[in-house]
Amino acid sequence: MKLDFLAIAKLLRSPLFLFKIALIVIIAIFIIFTIVIFTQVSVMNKIITHTTASGILKLIALLNIILAISLFVIALVIL
Amino acid sequence: MRKGDKMPDIFVAKDNHKAEDTKQKTYSKKNDFDIRRPSSVVRDPAHIHMLASFCQNPEGFTFQAQRPNEIILLLLRRHFITNLTWILTAIIFSLIPIVFIVLSSRLTLLTVIQIPRQFAIILVLFYYLILFSYVFVNFITWFYNVFLVTNERVVDVDYSNIVVHNVAETRVRQIEDVHYVQSGFIRALFNFGDIFIQTAGAEKIFEALAVPKPREAASIIADLIGKEAHET
Numbered sequence: 625m626k627l628d629f630l631a632i633a634k635l636l637r638s639p640l641f642l643f644k645i646a647l648i649v650i651i652a653i654f655i656i657f658t659i660v661i662f663t664q665v666s667v668m669n670k671i672i673t674h675t676t677a678s679g680i681l682k683l684i685a686l687l688n689i690i691l692a693i694s695l696f697v698i699a700l701v702i703l
Numbered sequence: 704m705r706k707g708d709k710m711p712d713i714f715v716a717k718d719n720h721k722a723e724d725t726k727q728k729t730y731s732k733k734n735d736f737d738i739r740r741p742s743s744v745v746r747d748p749a750h751i752h753m754l755a756s757f758c759q760n761p762e763g764f765t766f767q768a769q770r771p772n773e774i775i776l777l778l779l780r781r782h783f784i785t786n787l788t789w790i791l792t793a794i795i796f797s798l799i800p801i802v803f804i805v806l807s808s809r810l811t812l813l814t815v816i817q818i819p820r821q822f823a824i825i826l827v828l829f830y831y832l833i834l835f836s837y838v839f840v841n842f843i844t845w846f847y848n849v850f851l852v853t854n855e856r857v858v859d860v861d862y863s864n865i866v867v868h869n870v871a872e873t874r875v876r877q878i879e880d881v882h883y884v885q886s887g888f889i890r891a892l893f894n895f896g897d898i899f900i901q902t903a904g905a906e907k908i909f910e911a912l913a914v915p916k917p918r919e920a921a922s923i924i925a926d927l928i929g930k931e932a933h934e935t
Contacts, residue, residue, distance in 0.1 A: 640819070640822070643822070644822075647822075647825065647826075647829070650829075651829060654829075654832070654833070654836075657836070658836065660865065660866065661836065661839065661840060661843075661865060664843075664865055664866070664868075665843060667868070668843070668847040668862060668868065670767055671766060671767045671847070671860060671868075671870060672764065672765075672766050672767075672847060672849060672860060673764070673765045673766070674753050674763050674764050675763035676753060676763065677753045677754075677846070681843060681846070684839060685839070688832075688835065688836060688839060691832055691835070692832060695825070695828055695829060695832060698825065698828070699825050699829075702821045702824070702825070703821055703822065703825060
């Protein structure tokens with residue numbers, strides 16, 4: 625199988641393709657950030673616990689990760 | 704006095720006192736920790752919910768390394784009004800894409816910027832996700848940044864950043880001085896200020912910044928000074 629270098633070079637020159645790659649990379653970094661938020665919420669829940677709020681906050685942090693991963697998958701599919 | 708009459712006054716009164724004494728003794732044994740609470744601490748139902756900034760005898764809150772006999776007397780957070788900046792910022796930023804969409808349909812200038820539809824969808828979704836995270840991070844920063852006063856110690860949990868948190872504590876017997884500062888129009892209007900606790904420990908000064916009712920909070924802490932030393 626031969627690599628079509630010309631096609632790849634043409635694709636790399638396309639601003640939309642570069643924008644797509646940049647966007648996917650930024651969303652991937654954002655996923656890491658949401659994981660950090662979730663970890664911090666878990667740590668803080670150990671330091672201060674509230675019977676109701678701790679569970680809700682952890683759930684929201686988890687929802688944030690799920691939304692970020694979903695966006696990453698959607699971006700990969702539709703872009 | 705008739706023959707059948709009794710002289711109940713003295714004896715009945717004595718019996719009543721005995722009964723009261725017994726009751727008081729039982730009460731003091733059962734509510735040993737209630738007695739250790741300062742007299743100024745009164746449970747206010749309006750200020751004991753989980754989002755309260757000034758919470759006396761909070762229910763449902765526990766903290767790491769809390770001893771079985773330790774009771775949280777006071778929980779302080781920054782006044783909710785201090786969150787107004789990020790709340791307003793979030794509201795304004797949430798309206799920007801809507802304004803942009805409305806304007807782009809009316810103004811021909813904005814239609815020059817053309818991006819494919821799928822890119823626009825992903826960008827808008829990503830924008831709102833970032834905004835959601837911004838709101839959430841600011842909220843947890845406010846929620847976990849607490850100042851706890853227990854019957855044994857003072858615990859200051861500083862959660863200044865998403866990756867920085869600092870927990871400091873001091874024994875009540877190490878508290879040397881408590882004072883508060885309330886300056887400025889907004890602080891006077893909403894009754895919040897800064898409390899500073901000087902201690903003899905490694906962490907010289909404990910700060911509770913922008914907390915509501917600083918005078919009451921400072922007096923509750925001041926009531927505790929030297930109390931633990933007498934009990935132990």
